[in-house]
Amino acid sequence: MPRRDLTIAMVGSGGDGVVTMGDMVAQAGAAEGLHVMKVEAYGPQIRGGESSCTVRVSADPIFAQGDEVQVLVVFNWADFARFRGEIICSEDAVVLYEATDETPHEEIDLGPVQEVRWVPVPFIQLAKESAGTTLAKNIVTLGLLTELFSLPKEPIERAITQKFSVKKAAVLEANLKGFAAGVEHAAQIEEEASGKRLQYAAGEPMLLMSGNEASAVGALHAGCRFFAGYPITPSSEILHFLSEWMPKMGGYLVQTEDELSAIGAVIGGSFAGVKSMTATSGPGLALMTEMLGLASLAEIPVVIIDVQRGGPSTGLPTKSEQSDLWQALWGSHGDAPRVVLAPSDVEDCFHATVAAFNIAEESQMPVIVLSDQFIAQRSETLSMIDLDHEVVGRQVPSAGDLRGYKRYKETKSGVSPMSWPGMKGGEYQTNGLEHTEDGSPTSMYLVHEKMNAKRYRKLRVVRDKYSTFKRYGAENADLGVICWGSSKGPVKEAVLRANGRGDRVAAFVPQLLYPFPYYEFQEFLKSVHEVIVVELSYSAQFYKYLRTFLDLPEGHTYVYKRSGGKNLTVGEVEDKINKVLEMSALRREVLV
């Protein structure tokens, strides 16, 4: 039986080319109109460490990486061991491994699986014989995989040709020979692939993007023309992408000396009237926190993307976690209103970034976009992104406002018209000191109270206009799953599968985290009986956050939380859904 959905994992050392191999499969899949999700994982080494690449290709839409792999390629079992518990084989998976690696099978942990098809392959020997170099090992493997599992052959050959045509003709020729050798070798082990071949009908080509790229393009779409940032994994691709495109769009980009300078420059740029953004990860956001307070008090629109990684401290810099939530929400000296948004997939990185700029400009406030490594660095296929967004700018003073201009004029919404340098009559001093309506420093309690109220009032406008969320599944459900950010993918897939089985399950995923979308949450809670909160934070930051604003149904609320470092899987969400449904059923029996 052919499959419509196949997940392949490849593991090797840096230099083995597993990422190139994954890239080519993903690109070829996108070219054929398949749905693709590609995730990479590395050790902390700069070069030569273990690396893995997992690609899921499917004829139908997918929302998560595959929990289990049906095909595993291992060049070196020692490297594979470093991903123990992270790459799980499905029952009856095909395990293609380097024939010269004699590690006994019983020493290898492939997960809770009874039986797999062990297939030794002389990758090194095939590469040497066909291409004359072991460097072509990955291309040989690509040939083998393509033939065995019916991957899109012609696009993969085009991908190889494109990659190596920039080099000497001999290099291209050697790689094509390697590919052919892989294809040829497939004939010898053909029967091992039975039941794992991909079947699909080719469609229109898809975009293949990462969340970081989507965030960067979203910023440009929203009108961002100044970016300042300091490199930090896993956010640096935003800096890289914009370093090319920002000047093409007529804007400026600076790589600053540290995160303090990055946020300072962004506040300066925005004060000067240009939409400005920085991107960082948890440790960088920590450094920016003092000036986050400045932007909040001085009412300067700024957008900060925090691509979360495992923490605290240097933590797990290359892996995902949802544990910067409290830092983003509450990281502050003093009462410093800010807005926090969370994109839930690659495309949403685009939309959330556009929304962040709109909110920042409208409410003159810092806005944090809480992305994370799982969505930021994975590649995902998308059909063209909808560009019909409203893009708004900040409210500027009228000619009347400029007579006796008061930058922090008391208004009903809390938002005061904001001038920028170049506007004659709009000159004012802003500062990190509490200030009166015209911006003059003051330490008076009465002014402080009034200005705090003005700054917090602006959150109402944001909540009323930007309480975006996603809801999936049954309208009235026995069970509702609440999650945020990148957990959405696996949760959505698990909920849709449960619905497919006839279980009444729903999911709620807010994009706006703060100000708290109270009414939207209440509506959802009213429509479900049991609740599971799902998150990748050991201390359950999201669950505790929800409890500060909501009365979750007592005795009917469950929490599934764990550390990051391994992406959430559909299977574990399904497992919890089933357990709670079962308990709920038992309870009903007792009540009757």
Add this chain to the structure above:
Amino acid sequence: MSAAPANVEFKPGSYKTDLKPVWCPGCGDFGVLNALYRAMAKLQIEPWNTVILSGIGCSSRLPGYVTTYGFNGVHGRALTLATGVKVARPELTVIAVGGDGDGLAIGGNHFFHSCRRNLDVTYILMDNEIYGLTKGQVAPTTPTGDKTKSTYWGNPEPCVDPCELAISNGATWVGRGFAGDMKTLAELTAAALSHHGFSFLNVMSPCVTFRGDGQFKELKEKLQYVPEDHDPTKRASAIAYTREKDVLTTGVLYKVETPSMVDRLDSIKERAAAEGPTPSIQEILTTFFPSF
């Protein structure tokens, strides 16, 4: 900076706001402020096209006393804010001000990098060799051995010469002034504002409250001017005037012309523009289709 229309004339007093300075009577910062008013009037600088940014400290209150756009930010970060303003809006005149603690201790990293980048900003450092706002602790410019509130046994650390730092880190205009010498200081301020690139003006600005009346007198006695034959384009001769002990040489110590930060960023923009017209977002997205 752009010249004012013929019918507008700015006098030094035109730049004064209604806010009364919080500084102690006799503070050197009054001299710096007045010199700035005079320099701006000399150059007919339009307040609405000018931004003055600062960090935290006594001297960092200065933006509030000038009618330009002003930004009194957080401690040590004046130059980061100035970087953003200048890069985002290169046509503006951008001035950063602050004290020795703000600029050389907590903000030292940004000082180094602003010099290195030749950021098109004028940075005026009011050097009183002490922390004034926090009431008298040792600063990076406090002479070794001096007793302060935080150095009961005397300052155990060597001090830095801000001008030497600026020259060695790549600033393209470095001057030294004295708050008690208004005429020279106003000229130096105007020269700093007229420079293309990073201009750094270190002003000895006595703190009567925490360094005593003696500081002013002592500085005045040591005061001298760079000789007419000084060649400010020679790094070695400029450096020779730093770390002075018995004299205080004021004037333009160093001045060279190299491409500024904005020049270099603009040339990148030109190179990018040469590749074709500004792309639409749709066109950018299209680059994510597989390219083979």
